[in-house]
Amino acid sequence: MTAHVAQYTLDIGDLDRMVDFWSAALGYTVRRGDDGNAKLYPPPGRPGPTVWMQGSGTPKHGKNRLHLDLVSDGDAAAEVDRLIGLGARRVDVGQTGTEGFVVLADPEDNEFCVLDGPPS
Numbered sequence: 001m002t003a004h005v006a007q008y009t010l011d012i013g014d015l016d017r018m019v020d021f022w023s024a025a026l027g028y029t030v031r032r033g034d035d036g037n038a039k040l041y042p043p044p045g046r047p048g049p050t051v052w053m054q055g056s057g058t059p060k061h062g063k064n065r066l067h068l069d070l071v072s073d074g075d076a077a078a079e080v081d082r083l084i085g086l087g088a089r090r091v092d093v094g095q096t097g098t099e100g101f102v103v104l105a106d107p108e109d110n111e112f113c114v115l116d117g118p119p120s
Contacts (some may be wrong), residue, residue, distance in 0.1 A: 005049045008068065010110065011056035017107050018053055021087050025070075025106075026051070060109050063093055068112040069101070069119065076116045080104065083114065 012018040019038050023030050028040035028051065036055050042048040072079035080102050084090070088104040091111055095103055100116040 007050045007052055009052045009054065012053050013056065013059065013108055015053060015055060021107050022051060024086050025083055064111045069115055070112060071115050071118055076114055080114050
């Protein structure tokens with residue numbers, strides 16, 4: 001028996017801001033709860049875990065120990081530009097500039113990567 005990733009949970013401060021960013025970034029649909037939380041769902045027929053966003057009441061401290069690696073359906077550089085337009089920003093976590101990915105942070109400083117192509 002093995003396990004698989006079914007859901008990615010993200011502790012957040014500003015639900016509206018983070019739902020807007022991540023639903024647009026991933027093309028996911030949103031179902032908001034009455035409790036200040038939200039769940040994001042991938043489009044029908046597209047594999048991927050759901051994303052659960054829950055209020056944490058505390059700010060993020062330090063570098064993420066777990067993060068998402070995203071792959072674009074098209075040009076990776078154009079995808080980085082699109083994500084920056086949505087509210088992401090480039091961050092330096094010690095990369096050299098020769099990696100096959102770009103490190104970004106979402107509007108609440110959670111790091112994630114945009115890969116140049118599928119992971120190998």
